[in-house]
Amino acid sequence: MAKNKTAYVCNECGQDFPRWQGQCSACQEWNTISELKMSVAKPTSATTSGYAGSIGGGSKKLTEIQEVEAQKNLTGIGELDRVLCGGLTTGSVNIISGDPGAGKTTLLSDLVSRMSQLMPSLYCTAEESLSQFKNRVNRLKLDYNEDNLYLMAETSVEAIIAELEAKKIKFAVIDSIQAVVTEMANGSPGSPSQVKGSAQALTQYCKQNNVTMFLVAHVNKNNETAGPQTLIHIVDCLTHIECNDGQVRTLRANKNRFGDVDTVGIFRMTERGMISVDNPSExxxxxxxxxxxxxxxxxxxxxxxxxxxxxxxxxxxxxxxxxxxxxxxxxxxxxxxxxxxxxxxxxxxxxxxxxxxxxxxxxxxxxxxxxxxxxxxxxxxxxxxxxxxxxxxxxxxxxxxxxxxxxxxxxxxxxxxxxxxxxxxxxxxxxxxxxxxxxxxxxxxxxxxxxxxxxxx
CATH class of the missing domain: 3.30.230.10 (Ribosomal Protein S5; domain 2)
Known part of the structure; x- marks a missing residue:
């Protein structure tokens, strides 16, 4: 029987250490290193069904690779399309972060409703009930396709992937990545191993099945994306909502593999949700x-x-x-x-x-x-x-x-x-x-x- 491997990981930055120590030498934070038991046993085919295997399928010469232009879909939210440089890229995995109350769920509720008009869409909430989400949709008076919009309250990554496969979902929102867990990693929800393992599993499924996904991420006390830094490298786009005094919200892309990162979107938080401001100078x-x-x-x-x-x-x-x-x-x-x-x-x-x-x-x-x-x-x-x-x-x-x-x-x-x-x-x-x-x-x-x-x- 294979023994479990012990690892010591910083909860702030995700840096690994061979043994426990009081201060993380990477981010200089104190008392953030915790012990994790990591199993060396390979996951069974049942737990990895739908997203196991290599993405690339072996090495190829550059001349043998077929060039495919990235397909983008306009969301209808003007400032979001501006930040994403022309809309959502098909098959991309995106992170949106921000302070509590910044408007992440509000914006994504509007987005998933709009995308349901184009393709089967799923909103998976691990932090609130389905009735709360429905109340928000009714309060914001969102227009959606009732045959294409699915809601799910689940924390298991394996169950989420099974639902994506069963309903042939092409656009999904996971709220949030710190609240879901995977059988392929140890630790409690929100721990570095679980956040990294969950993101890797979801990203691999999206790349293999051409699914576009948004992951909601928490922020730490410095208003930066919480979790291991490897999480940022896994995804294609990292966006962040900044709260200004009053109702103004600023959306900025800190990373975008399909466009530039200099574009800023301006929103106004109202009782009807996050409204794009086309002329922010006003x-x-x-x-x-x-x-x-x-x-x-x-x-x-x-x-x-x-x-x-x-x-x-x-x-x-x-x-x-x-x-x-x-x-x-x-x-x-x-x-x-x-x-x-x-x-x-x-x-x-x-x-x-x-x-x-x-x-x-x-x-x-x-x-x-x-x-x-x-x-x-x-x-x-x-x-x-x-x-x-x-x-x-x-x-x-x-x-x-x-x-x-x-x-x-x-x-x-x-x-x-x-x-x-x-x-x-x-x-x-x-x-x-x-x-x-x-x-x-x-x-x-x-x-x-x-x-x-x-x-x-």
Whole structure:
């Protein structure tokens, strides 16, 4: 009788170790290594029926391989099709992750309903009852084909694969990969061995039977996909939903074997589910018809998309000993640095309580430095009580010596602003290009913070 092999695996990153130790040397986490008993006995043919064997079937010369174009199906969800670069690839295995309440199940419920109009589809939930799923479908008023949509509450991978085979399913959702188990691996649900083994079994079946599948994955405390890192390498596409303040959701592909990973999808969470936002700039602009001090509009780059957003600033006389600095959606360290640049190079005195806000609830990463000039303009506008016209767009990075540094993708940003009706655009001097002259807007190229102040006042 074969003996069981003992392995020590980190629950955070999936790294293997020959013996137990207190800290994982790979991810530096403490007390995350657990002992697993791994059986060396080969699984029987009954447990592997339907997905055993090699995918490739032996080696071949390159000239002997038939070239097959990847077939894609449009889902009808505009922003999801954008992120997937033209729709769902037939036979692909995809992961979608995100914080609890981000909208993973809501989005996939809509997706499986739409796909049931085209092919037999299955939604397997291992974390809720079938009645809960039906209530969601009725609440969201989803349109589905009752003859092609199947629901299943199951945690066994072998039972799931048997159902896929019996119903000839071509599109499936597994919610979630941390909740299912396979007989081919030991450990409790969610353990590295079970997550990896379950994903491998499901992926192998999908590749052999041309089934498209979505796997829901949990996230860890760092908002990253939980489980062993090998899980990410097994699948074809890894997508992640980011929750911003309010109802805005951002969908990004961190890996895609059938397209690029720079595309970002914008959704709005409503009582009718996740709604695609075709023109996200409308969300991030206040839409106010009256001009007021303390507002400036800029253009940021989210993935390969250009988004126009409005930065608002309010300055009031401080009532305490120390002025307050409050910002929503912005990096506080960046705000402090910009106020320091103003004091040093323009002799601006800022003895006021200062409040910054981004319209629409979007969060800006610290690496997004193209909003520096807009932040400074909004601050000066509120401080000196002058109005920046709503047809003006300002973008550029500000260095510590007061110079305006260039930003990436200057021409596409300017074109995006012109398409939305902006007639005056301020950009860094080194971003100016002759192609901007015939766009129908006045382009102001700025070299220093002093030039900006002279132009906007």
């Amino acid at each position: 969300i991030f602009l206040s839409g106010s018809s009256t001009d007021s001090a303390g507002a400036a509009i800029t253009c940021i780059r989210k993935g390969n998309r250009n988004l126009l957003l409005e930065i608002q600033c309010l300055t009031t006389e401080t009532e305490g000993e120390f002025p307050q600095r409050v910002c929503v959606g912005l990096n506080m360290n960046r705000i402090k640095m910009l106020t320091g640049i103003l004091r040093k190079h323009t002799k601006t005195k800022i003895f006021h309580d200062t409040y910054f806000n981004l319209v629409g609830g979007l969060k800006i990463d610290e690496s997004e430095t193209c909003i520096d000039l807009a932040l400074v303009t909004a601050l000066l506008s509120s401080l000196n009580d002058f109005i920046v016209p709503r047809t003006t767009c300002i973008m550029g990075e500000l260095s510590l010596n007061g110079d305006v540094r260039p930003i990436d993708s200057g021409v596409p940003r300017v074109k995006e602003a012109v398409q939305h009706g902006f007639t005056e655009i301020y950009i860094p001097f080194r971003n100016y290009h002759k192609s901007m002259e015939g766009l129908g807007a006045t382009i102001h190229s700025v070299k220093t913070i002093h030039e900006l102040m002279e132009l906007i006042n």
